[in-house]
Amino acid sequence: MTTATTPRKRPFWTIERRDAIAGYTFVAPQLIGTVVFVLIPLGLVFWYSLHEWNVLANSFNFVGDANYQLLLRDPQLPRVLTASAIFSAGLAVLNMSLALLLAVLLDQKLRGIVVFRTLFFSPVVVSLVAWTIVWSFLLQNNGGINGFLQMIGIQGPNWLREPGTAMVSVIVVQVFKNVGLNMILFLAALQGVPKELYEAARVDGASAWKQFRRITVPMISPTILLTSIITIVGSLQVFAQIAVLTQGGPGVSTTVLVYYLYQQAFQFHYFGYGSTLSILLFLIVAVLTFVQWQLRKRIVFYEN
Amino acid sequence: MQIALYGLMCVLLIPFVFPTWWMLTSSVKPISDIFAFPPDLWPRRFDWTTYAKVFELQPFGQQYWNSAYIAAIVTAGTMIFSSMAGYAFARIKFPGSNFLFTVVLLGLLIPSEVTIVPLFQMFLGWGMINTHWPLILVPIFGAPSVFATFVMRQFFIALPGELEEAARVDGLGRFKIFWIIALPLAKPALGAVAIFTFLHSWNLYLEPIVFISSRNMFTLPQALTQFTDAYGGAMWNIQMAAATMTALPVLAVFIIAQKQFVEGLAHTGLKG
Numbered sequence: 001m002t003t004a005t006t007p008r009k010r011p012f013w014t015i016e017r018r019d020a021i022a023g024y025t026f027v028a029p030q031l032i033g034t035v036v037f038v039l040i041p042l043g044l045v046f047w048y049s050l051h052e053w054n055v056l057a058n059s060f061n062f063v064g065d066a067n068y069q070l071l072l073r074d075p076q077l078p079r080v081l082t083a084s085a086i087f088s089a090g091l092a093v094l095n096m097s098l099a100l101l102l103a104v105l106l107d108q109k110l111r112g113i114v115v116f117r118t119l120f121f122s123p124v125v126v127s128l129v130a131w132t133i134v135w136s137f138l139l140q141n142n143g144g145i146n147g148f149l150q151m152i153g154i155q156g157p158n159w160l161r162e163p164g165t166a167m168v169s170v171i172v173v174q175v176f177k178n179v180g181l182n183m184i185l186f187l188a189a190l191q192g193v194p195k196e197l198y199e200a201a202r203v204d205g206a207s208a209w210k211q212f213r214r215i216t217v218p219m220i221s222p223t224i225l226l227t228s229i230i231t232i233v234g235s236l237q238v239f240a241q242i243a244v245l246t247q248g249g250p251g252v253s254t255t256v257l258v259y260y261l262y263q264q265a266f267q268f269h270y271f272g273y274g275s276t277l278s279i280l281l282f283l284i285v286a287v288l289t290f291v292q293w294q295l296r297k298r299i300v301f302y303e304n
Numbered sequence: 305m306q307i308a309l310y311g312l313m314c315v316l317l318i319p320f321v322f323p324t325w326w327m328l329t330s331s332v333k334p335i336s337d338i339f340a341f342p343p344d345l346w347p348r349r350f351d352w353t354t355y356a357k358v359f360e361l362q363p364f365g366q367q368y369w370n371s372a373y374i375a376a377i378v379t380a381g382t383m384i385f386s387s388m389a390g391y392a393f394a395r396i397k398f399p400g401s402n403f404l405f406t407v408v409l410l411g412l413l414i415p416s417e418v419t420i421v422p423l424f425q426m427f428l429g430w431g432m433i434n435t436h437w438p439l440i441l442v443p444i445f446g447a448p449s450v451f452a453t454f455v456m457r458q459f460f461i462a463l464p465g466e467l468e469e470a471a472r473v474d475g476l477g478r479f480k481i482f483w484i485i486a487l488p489l490a491k492p493a494l495g496a497v498a499i500f501t502f503l504h505s506w507n508l509y510l511e512p513i514v515f516i517s518s519r520n521m522f523t524l525p526q527a528l529t530q531f532t533d534a535y536g537g538a539m540w541n542i543q544m545a546a547a548t549m550t551a552l553p554v555l556a557v558f559i560i561a562q563k564q565f566v567e568g569l570a571h572t573g574l575k576g
Contacts (some may be wrong), residue, residue: 016397022478023398030389030453031404033445038411041419041426048421105313110306116313118562119321125558125565126324128507129525130547134327137540140339144326147343176319181569188570237415240509244529258417258510265421266514275421282418289413 042282048275055269067276076252076260083167084256088235090171095231096224099179103186104212117187121180128177132244135173136160139245163253166246170254174241178234182227189223190216229292233285257281327551331355331544338540354545361539362527363520364546371524374439375505381444382452382501383494390456391482395468405457411450416442417510424514438515439508439523448504452497459493460486496568506554524550 052063071077106117123131138144139159146156159169193216201211217224239258242248248255248263255263261281265274325345330338334351337344358364392398393405416423427438443449463486471481487494512526522530528550531543558565 019396019478020398023392023396023401026388026392026396026478026482027401027404027408029385030445030449031408033385033441034408034411034450037423037442037445038414038419038447038450039407041422042414044422044425045419048425102316105309105316108309110309114562116317117566118559119317121562121566122324122555122558123320125503125554127524127528127547127550127554129509129528130327130551131323133528133543133547134323137330137538137544138323138326142339142341144343147339147341151342172319176323180320184566184570233415237417239417240507240525243509243513261417262420262510262514266424271421271425278418278421282414285415285418286413 045275045278045282048272049279051272051275053270053272053275055271063272067273070273071276071280076255079252080255080257080260083252083254084236086167087171087238087254087256088232090167091174091235091238092228092232094171094175095179095182096228098175099182099186099227100224102179102183103190104216106183106187107190117184120183123177124180126177128240129244131177132173132241135169136245139169160246161250163250166250166254170238170241170245173245174235174238182231185223185227186220189220193219225292225295229289232288232292236281236285236288257284324551324555327544327547330541331548333541335539335541351541354541355549357539357542358531358546358549361542362522362530362546364527364549366520367522367524367527368549370436370521371506374436374523375502377440378443378505379498379502381440382449383497385444386449386452386497387456387487387490387494388482389453390458391460391486393453394457394460395463395465395486396478408450408453411445411447412454414447416446420510420514427515433515434517434521436516436521439505439511442511443501443505443508448501452501455497456490456493459490463489492568495564499565499569503554 049067050062050064051060052066053060102120106113106120140146141158141161145159149156157165159165197215197219198211201215206214236256237258238256239262242254242256242259243262246254248259252260257277258281261274261277264270264277329345329347331354332350332352333340333344333347334349337347337349340348389408393401393408423438423442424433427433430437432438467485467489468481471485476484507525508523509525512523516522516526519527519530528543528546531539531546533539
C-alpha cells in the first residue's frame, strides 16, 4: 500500500481509477456484444421497416410508413395475432396451473418423491426438436395416440390437420416439454413458506383449500408472477414446434407471429415487411414485460 | 391417501415419459410395424439397421459434432462473459455502471426472433452465411447471455464483502479477486447458467434454418427433420433412431446429476 507510506504524494493509479479500468474491462465483452448483436440490429430492423425491400428483385426503396399501412390492411394479420393470442394464453394458463398442481403434489412427504420429480422434469432436457418429432409421430392420423384411442373404441381426430385440434396439440406438446421448469420454481417457493403459518391456520380450523388460497398463493405470488412473465414472453418466441408439427396450418390456424414473420422474410423474401412484423413483435414483448412489472409492484403481497 | 397420491402422479406422468418410451421402442421397429394396430408397447420384431441408416442418409456424425462443439463454445463463452460483467455490475464501483447495466438489460426485451432479418444481413455482409459463426455469436451476446449476466449479478450482489476486503488489503488486484475468490463461490449460479445456456444452444432451430444451408454444416435439430423418403414422407423409424441418439446422452447426464441440476435452477431462478 504505497498510499499509506507516502501520504502526501497520491499516486496516479488510485483505487478508484484502477476499479474504473477493471469495471470497464470486465463489462466490455458483454456490453459491446449486446450493442453489436442486439441493439444495433434493433435499430436496423426499424430502418428496414421503412423500406420496400424485395431480395429477389434486388430492390431497396424508402417508402416511409407504407409497410405499417400494409400491416393495418393485411387480411392475414388479425388471424395471425388471434393464433398468437390463443397459443400464448392457452399455454400460460395450462402451464401455470399444471406446474402448480405438480409442485403441490411433489411437496408431499412421500417415499421416492425425487424419482417423480426427476421424471416430470425430464422433458426439459430432451432436445426440443426430438421431443416435437416424437409427438408429431404420435399425433399422426394413424399414429400411436389414435391407435390407443381406437382400442377403447374412440375414433380420434386427425390432430395436426384439423384447425381446432392442431392448436390444442401444439399447446399441449409445448406444455409437457417445459412445465417442469415452472414446477421446480414453484416447488422451491412452496418449500420456502414458513410451516408455522399452516400450523396457526390449522389451529384456527381452516380447510386445506382455504390454507392453499389464503396462505400458499399469497406467499408464492412473486414466483407466480415471475414465472408467468417468463412463460408468456417465451411463448411469443415459439417457432420450432410450429415448423415441425403444423407448418402454421391447417390454413393459418397455427401461424403465430414469429412463424408469419419467418415466412414473409425468408420464404417470400419480403425483408421490409418482415422487419415491420419484427417491430410489432418487439412492441408486444416490451408492452407485456412492462405491464407485468407494473403488476408486480401492485398485486404481489410478499417479497423478500 | 398415500396410494391415491401415487396413483394420481403415475397417471399424470404418462404424457411426460411415454413419448420417450415410444421414441426408444419405435426406433427399432421395422417400417412395416411402425403404424401397426393395435400399437405395440414393445416391438414385435426388431430392426436395428435404423441406426446405421441414420448415418447413411445424413452426415450425422458431422452434424452431431457441429451441435456439440457449438454448444460447448456458447456455454463456455457465456459463462466467462456473463460472470465478468455480472461481477463488475455487482461489486465494482465505476462511473456510468448503472447506465451501462440498463443498456445491457435492454437485451432481455429483444429476443433474436425480432432481429433475425438484420442479423441475416449483417452476417451476409461479413461472409458468414452457411458458417457456424452466427450460431455462436448471437447466443453468446444476445438475450440468453443478458439473462445470464443478470443472474450472475444477482448472485454476486448477495455475496458478503469481507473476503474481498481482506484480499484487497493483501494487495490482490481486481482480476485476481474475481478469479480466485468470487468465481469459486459462484459455482451454483455458474452451474445454472451453464445448464440453460447449453440447452438453449442445443435446441436452437430458427437460427440454423436461416443461416445454414449445407448438410455438412447442419446442427442436430435441423438434421432431425431431414429423414424423409423421395416423396417427402417421414421415415419414422429412422427419425426416431436419430431423435434417440440426440436426446439420450443429455437425458443420461441429467439423470446422473439431477440433484445439482434441479436445485441449481431452482435457487437461481428464484432470485429474479
